[in-house]
Amino acid sequence: MTDRPQVMLTFDDGTADHFDVAHLLNDYGLKGTFGIVTDKIGAVGFLLRETVSQDMKDMGHCICNHSNTHSWSGNGQPKPGVPVLDKDGLTADYLEAKKMLNDVGLHGDILMLPFGSTNVTGPDHLQELKEEFRWIRMTIGTPVPENLGWWAMTGGKRLYPSGYNDPVIGITAAADVRHPNAVREAVDNAIACGSLAVLVYHRVCHVVGDTMDVTWKRFQQDIDYIADRAGAGEIDCVTPLDLVGEK
Numbered sequence: 001m002t003d004r005p006q007v008m009l010t011f012d013d014g015t016a017d018h019f020d021v022a023h024l025l026n027d028y029g030l031k032g033t034f035g036i037v038t039d040k041i042g043a044v045g046f047l048l049r050e051t052v053s054q055d056m057k058d059m060g061h062c063i064c065n066h067s068n069t070h071s072w073s074g075n076g077q078p079k080p081g082v083p084v085l086d087k088d089g090l091t092a093d094y095l096e097a098k099k100m101l102n103d104v105g106l107h108g109d110i111l112m113l114p115f116g117s118t119n120v121t122g123p124d125h126l127q128e129l130k131e132e133f134r135w136i137r138m139t140i141g142t143p144v145p146e147n148l149g150w151w152a153m154t155g156g157k158r159l160y161p162s163g164y165n166d167p168v169i170g171i172t173a174a175a176d177v178r179h180p181n182a183v184r185e186a187v188d189n190a191i192a193c194g195s196l197a198v199l200v201y202h203r204v205c206h207v208v209g210d211t212m213d214v215t216w217k218r219f220q221q222d223i224d225y226i227a228d229r230a231g232a233g234e235i236d237c238v239t240p241l242d243l244v245g246e247k
Helices: 016-028 047-060 087-103 123-132 182-193 216-232 240-244
Strands: 005-014 032-036 060-064 107-111 135-138 195-201 236-238
Touching: 005 016, 005 216, 016 032, 016 047, 016 135, 016 216, 032 087, 032 107, 047 060, 060 087, 060 135, 060 236, 060 240, 087 123, 107 240, 123 135, 135 240, 182 195, 182 216
Parallel strands: 005 032, 005 195, 005 236, 032 060, 060 107, 107 135
Antiparallel strands: none
């Protein structure tokens, strides 16, 4: 790993379109980090087991944990139809997915929290999760490395130092039709500052785009831009394994 600026491309939920994403990234020589909801594997609209455990893994992507059932803590804005679990239930849900993924040679100990920071009920809960998972992606938080004693679950989305290997990280930007330039601006800022940008995508094949579900055209424009910057040697595309190492 070099000391160049970095970008991490993360994809939530394990939807079927992420197989096309994996191929596109592979064509460009980029690596993705795909968070799988294990209870949804093989369901309509989601990835197949063999796709996850063989094809995408063989391309060199990081296939990791986005929970078993994509449940929610109940904190924040109502989410109709989403299962609600308490702290112990959420932890058990993440651990079930961890075992399922580890059993097939994937990275169950790399956790991308569904609903981000709202699914951590407090510092004690986070400490429990850190004992079970090597790397945790929230949405906001970790304004400075925890070893400085200033860790908090509040704060905005931001850039991180290149090579940032703290076990807990937030995000820099999420792809969203309401903010069409957010991804490319985050990449530009990472290059300008010599930093790491953590980007989040959900579905990327919406017909017209709807909040965080973007169109394939919009997604491909983002990836074209990132691939151009990477090809020019301005930024490296990384996964959590580049930061915390293989276990």
